[in-house]
Every structure is written in structure tokens, then in C-alpha cells.
Amino acid sequence: MDFDLPEEMSALREMTRRFCAEEIGPHAREWDRTGEIPMDTIKKMGELGFMGTLAPADLDGAELGYLxxxxxxxxxxxxxxxxALMLAAHNGLCQGHLLVAANDEQKKKYLPALARGEMIGSWCLTEPSSGSDAAALKTRAELRGDEWVINGSKMFITNGDRAGLFIxxxxxSxxxxxKGISAFIVExxxxGLSxxxxxxxxxxxxxxxxPVNFENVKIPRENLCGELNMGFIDTLKVLERGRIAIGSLSVGLARGAMEEAVAYAKEREQFGKPIIQHQMLQFMLADMATQIDAARLLCRKAALLQDSGQSSEIESAMCKLFASEIATKACLDAIQICGGYGYTKDMPMERLMxxxxxxxxxxGSSQVQRLVIARKLLDLRKGA
Ligand SMILES: Cc1cc2nc3c(=O)[nH]c(=O)nc-3n(C[C@H](O)[C@H](O)[C@H](O)COP(=O)(O)OP(=O)(O)OC[C@H]3O[C@@H](n4cnc5c(N)ncnc54)[C@H](O)[C@@H]3O)c2cc1C
Structure with missing residues (x-):
């Protein structure tokens, strides 16, 4: 058992860290205000492989695996x-679904442009009346001759505004x-798509x-992605993998909050000394550091299970649940450490929070993750 990252993963982390510090961080506050990541930046991300992290190398992906x-x-x-959320939907959900369920022809047709960042992908599961109970979706697809006709509405679709491809x-049925839900590839x-x-x-x-609406949207019969009526089963596999990405995203936010709080607390003086020398603040930072490390380890465990071809259903739920909850707490505590300044937009903690x-x-909300974990525990007990 080795807790050190393999050499190529350390190099990936250093390269990504440098790129993000130079090309992403300086603009984050502005993009938070404008609600848009410039296409030039997405192009640069595509050139470095960030838009195709999971896609295979022979289809122009970076094939980095889940770790x-x-x-x-x-x-x-x-x-x-x-x-990071744009990437999670593009790589993990849209391309993730193609990797789980698409046939070779579909992968060859769509993955290269997505992986190069020339086209943005989105994934449409949630509807106005079905979120946690995703299988209660009402959007319908009917086969008429050689075409599928789709009618319905999707809600809260990440990347939908600029996506070239929708799963x-x-x-x-x-x-x-x-087992009456199927997935489709819609350009x-x-x-009829709006x-x-x-x-x-x-x-x-x-x-x-x-929101994404489908009004008599006609697509070729061959745009069915995966087996007929098995789309929800594939969706669960996509989410099992996607939750590792959201867990890791949470770790990044928590780390950001902690690093910014440490830097500020070293500079800010009250009662004649830097506030980091006040033990109550040190304890808050110590808790943050411990929780971040634990969350990262949970995420890496789930990622390594996926990379070795094993299921990570419970581990994915645990890493997302734990990492997201400690991230919110870390951000709130970071604001507390920075006092009034932390409560302003001049510091990044309020955005991170x-x-x-x-x-x-x-x-899948924290409640849903707890359901997934508990259900698995009950299954284990039944089997014991
Ligand atoms: C910014 C953003 C981006 C998103 N991107 C996408 C996307 O790209 N594609 C996509 O398909 N969806 C996307 N979603 C949708 C997201 O996955 C859903 O919002 C989420 O699954 C929760 O569904 P809901 O919002 O309908 O809440 P609801 O399901 O209505 O839940 C409301 C509350 O009830 C709780 N609850 C529900 N059922 C139970 C239960 N059985 N036991 C206990 N508590 C329960 C929930 O935990 C929650 O606290 C996105 C959402 C947001 C906000």
C-alpha cells in the first residue's frame, strides 16, 4: 500500500496546478460575476487535455483515469x-455516459471533438418534477419509423447554454x-431543441x-445510446463515477478556503500578534486540514477502485457526502477566521462557500448519498 502518487500523477498535479494558478484563478472572481468562462480559456484547456480527461487516447482523450x-x-x-463544475459535466457526465454506454461508432463520432474541447457536452437527467427521484422522469421518446421523437423538459442542465451535444x-416503456428509460444522443x-x-x-x-426543452425533437434511430430501456442503469454507473469528481471538486474548494485563511491569518494582527497565533484559530485550521486529508483519501480510494475496474458505489457516495459537507464547513470557518474582510467579495472565501x-x-444530495450508503449496509447485513 502506497499513499504517494505515482510519478506521472504528481507531474499531472504540478502541471494542472500551474495552469490553474496562471489561467483560471486570476479570473475566477470576474467569471463569477459575468457567469461565463471565455471560449479562449476552454480552447487552451482542450489543448492541454483537460476537456478529455477520461476519453481514450486513440479518440484524442488524455486517458487520465479516475485518479x-x-x-x-x-x-x-x-x-x-x-x-471545475463545467468540466465535471463535460467529462464525467456527458463523455462519461458515452464511455459507459455508446457503441464504437458513436464514440468515434462524438468523443474526439468533445475531448479536444471543440464542442461542449451536457447531460440531461433532471426534470422540473423529478430530481432525487430521477427515475420518475416524464420526458418520452417514441420510435416512429426510423426516428426517435423526444418530447419533454429538462431542468438545471450544466453547460446547456453552450453545449453542442446533449445526452x-x-x-x-x-x-x-x-427499466423503462433509455438514453439518447441529441445534437x-x-x-425542436431549445x-x-x-x-x-x-x-x-x-x-x-x-432548462432544456424538447418539442417533437426527431433524431435518427441509431442515436439511442446503450441498450433500449437500460438507460437508467447506465445513468447509475455514470453517477457512481461522477460523484468521485464532485468529491474531488469539494476537496479543491476546501483546500482553497484553508490556504487563503492561513495566508490571511499569518498577516493579520490583533492583540499584538498575528491572529494565527491564537490557539482557537489554530484548532479550526487543524480540523480543516484533517478533514481535507480524509476527504481526499476517500476520493482517491473510490477513484482507484474504478481504475482497477471495480465497483465504487458505496465509496463514491461516501467521498461525495463527506467531502461536500466538510467543504461547506471549511469555507464557513475560513470566513470566520478572516472576520469582516472574509465576509466581503474582496476575499475569495464567500465565493468558495x-x-x-x-x-x-x-x-445526488447528501440525503441521497446517505440513502445509497445505508441501502448498501442493509444489503450487507441481509447477506451476512
Ligand atoms: C447548479 C446545478 C447544476 C446541475 N447540473 C445538472 C446537470 O448537468 N444535469 C442534470 O441532470 N441535473 C443537474 N442538476 C440537478 C441536480 O442533480 C438536482 O438538483 C439534485 O439531484 C436534487 O434534485 P432537486 O433539486 O429536484 O431536489 P429534490 O429532489 O426536490 O430534493 C429536495 C430536498 O429533499 C431531499 N430528499 C429528496 N428525496 C429524499 C428522500 N428519499 N429522503 C430524504 N430526503 C430526500 C433532498 O435531499 C433535498 O434536500 C444540477 C443542479 C444544480 C443546482
């Missing part, structure tokens, strides 16, 4: 949560709730979140 993806997510989130789940310019105005969100503002809160909600 590599976790490292990239932490480093991006350290500087800008919204940019869409829709009901294709009423015989079973979970942006398909008539996106609504961007949500005015509390955090993760650099990434866009929009707004970003962190999303991680307790998206890709």
Missing part, C-alpha cells in the same frame, strides 16, 4: 468551482420505472445552468 480526473478536479476547484434520458441544432435563460444561481456562477454548497445538492 487523474480527481487530481484535475481538485486543482481546478482550488481556483474556480464553476470551471438525454427519456421514458421508452411504462412497464418498469427504472444542438436538431429542430434552451431557456440561465438560472441566477447562488454559486458555481461561472458554469451555466439552464457559495460554490461548495452546490456539492451537497448536485449529482
Amino acid at each position: 487523474g480526473n480527481a487530481i484535475v478536479m481538485e486543482e481546478f476547484a482550488r481556483q474556480c468551482g464553476g470551471t 438525454v434520458t427519456a421514458r421508452t 411504462d412497464e418498469s420505472k427504472t 444542438r441544432d436538431t429542430p 434552451t431557456g435563460i440561465k438560472e441566477d444561481k447562488m454559486g458555481m456562477r461561472a458554469s451555466d445552468t439552464v 457559495r460554490d461548495a454548497k452546490l456539492c451537497e445538492i448536485g449529482e
Whole structure:
């Protein structure tokens, strides 16, 4: 058992850290305000492989595996949560679904442009009336001749405003709730597909979140992604992997809050000494450091399970649950350490805190993660 990163992963972390410090961090406050990551930056990210972290090398991906993806997510989130969330939806959800379920022809057709960052991907599961209970979705797809016709509405779709490709789940049978859903590949310019105005969100503002509507959207029969009626089963696999990315994103936000708080506390003096010398603040930072390390280890355990071809259902739920909750706490404590200055937009903690809160909600809320973990424990007990 070795807790050191392999050499190529350390090099990836250093390269990503440098890129994010130079190209992402200095703009994070501005993108939080404007709600947009410039396309020039996305192009640079594509050139360095960040837009294709999981896609195979022979399809222009960086093929970094789940550990590599976790490292990239932490480093991006350290500087800008919204940019990291854009990547999570593009790499983990959109390309992730193609990797789990698409046939070779579909992968060859769509993955290279996504992996090079020439096209942004989105993943449409959530609907206005189905979030945690995702299998209750109402969007329908009917086969008419050689075309699927999709009707319905999706909600809270990351990257939807600029996506060139949408992976869409829709009901294709009423015989079973979970085994009556299929996934489809829908290109942006398909008539009948429209996106609504961007949500005015509390955090993760650099990434866009929009409703996506489908009105008699006709796509070729071969754009079914995966087996008919098995789209929800594939969705669970996508989420199992995606939660490692959200856990790692949370670790990056928490680390950002801690590093900024330490730097400030070394400079700020009260009662004749730097505030970091007050033991009560030291204890807050010690708790933060311990929780961040524990969260990162949980994420890496889940990532290594995936990289070795094993299931990480419970580990993915645990890392996302723990990392997202400690991230919100770390950000709040970092604000506390910085006092009134930490409460202003001049310091990054309030943005990090707004970003962190999303991680307790998206890709399955904390309550849903606890359900997943508890369900698994009950199964284990039944088997024992
Ligand atoms: C910024 C952002 C980006 C997103 N990006 C995407 C995306 O790209 N693609 C996509 O498909 N979706 C996306 N989502 C949707 C996200 O996955 C859902 O918001 C999330 O799954 C929760 O669903 P909901 O918002 O409908 O809340 P609800 O399901 O209505 O839940 C409300 C509350 O009830 C609790 N709850 C629900 N069921 C239970 C239960 N059984 N036991 C205990 N408590 C329960 C929840 O934990 C929560 O606290 C995004 C959301 C946001 C905010």
C-alpha cells in the first residue's frame, strides 16, 4: 500500500496546478460575476487535455483515469468551482455516459471533438418534477419509423447554454420505472431543441445552468445510446463515477478556503500578534486540514477502485457526502477566521462557500448519498 502518487500523477498535479494558478484563478472572481468562462480559456484547456480527461487516447482523450480526473478536479476547484463544475459535466457526465454506454461508432463520432474541447457536452437527467427521484422522469421518446421523437423538459442542465451535444434520458416503456428509460444522443441544432435563460444561481456562477426543452425533437434511430430501456442503469454507473469528481471538486474548494485563511491569518494582527497565533484559530485550521486529508483519501480510494475496474458505489457516495459537507464547513470557518474582510467579495472565501454548497445538492444530495450508503449496509447485513 502506497499513499504517494505515482510519478506521472504528481507531474499531472504540478502541471494542472500551474495552469490553474496562471489561467483560471486570476479570473475566477470576474467569471463569477459575468457567469461565463471565455471560449479562449476552454480552447487552451482542450489543448492541454483537460476537456478529455477520461476519453481514450486513440479518440484524442488524455486517458487520465479516475485518479487523474480527481487530481484535475481538485486543482481546478482550488481556483474556480464553476470551471471545475463545467468540466465535471463535460467529462464525467456527458463523455462519461458515452464511455459507459455508446457503441464504437458513436464514440468515434462524438468523443474526439468533445475531448479536444471543440464542442461542449451536457447531460440531461433532471426534470422540473423529478430530481432525487430521477427515475420518475416524464420526458418520452417514441420510435416512429426510423426516428426517435423526444418530447419533454429538462431542468438545471450544466453547460446547456453552450453545449453542442446533449445526452438525454427519456421514458421508452411504462412497464418498469427504472427499466423503462433509455438514453439518447441529441445534437444542438436538431429542430425542436431549445434552451431557456440561465438560472441566477447562488454559486458555481461561472458554469451555466439552464432548462432544456424538447418539442417533437426527431433524431435518427441509431442515436439511442446503450441498450433500449437500460438507460437508467447506465445513468447509475455514470453517477457512481461522477460523484468521485464532485468529491474531488469539494476537496479543491476546501483546500482553497484553508490556504487563503492561513495566508490571511499569518498577516493579520490583533492583540499584538498575528491572529494565527491564537490557539482557537489554530484548532479550526487543524480540523480543516484533517478533514481535507480524509476527504481526499476517500476520493482517491473510490477513484482507484474504478481504475482497477471495480465497483465504487458505496465509496463514491461516501467521498461525495463527506467531502461536500466538510467543504461547506471549511469555507464557513475560513470566513470566520478572516472576520469582516472574509465576509466581503474582496476575499475569495464567500465565493468558495457559495460554490461548495452546490456539492451537497448536485449529482445526488447528501440525503441521497446517505440513502445509497445505508441501502448498501442493509444489503450487507441481509447477506451476512
Ligand atoms: C447548479 C446545478 C447544476 C446541475 N447540473 C445538472 C446537470 O448537468 N444535469 C442534470 O441532470 N441535473 C443537474 N442538476 C440537478 C441536480 O442533480 C438536482 O438538483 C439534485 O439531484 C436534487 O434534485 P432537486 O433539486 O429536484 O431536489 P429534490 O429532489 O426536490 O430534493 C429536495 C430536498 O429533499 C431531499 N430528499 C429528496 N428525496 C429524499 C428522500 N428519499 N429522503 C430524504 N430526503 C430526500 C433532498 O435531499 C433535498 O434536500 C444540477 C443542479 C444544480 C443546482
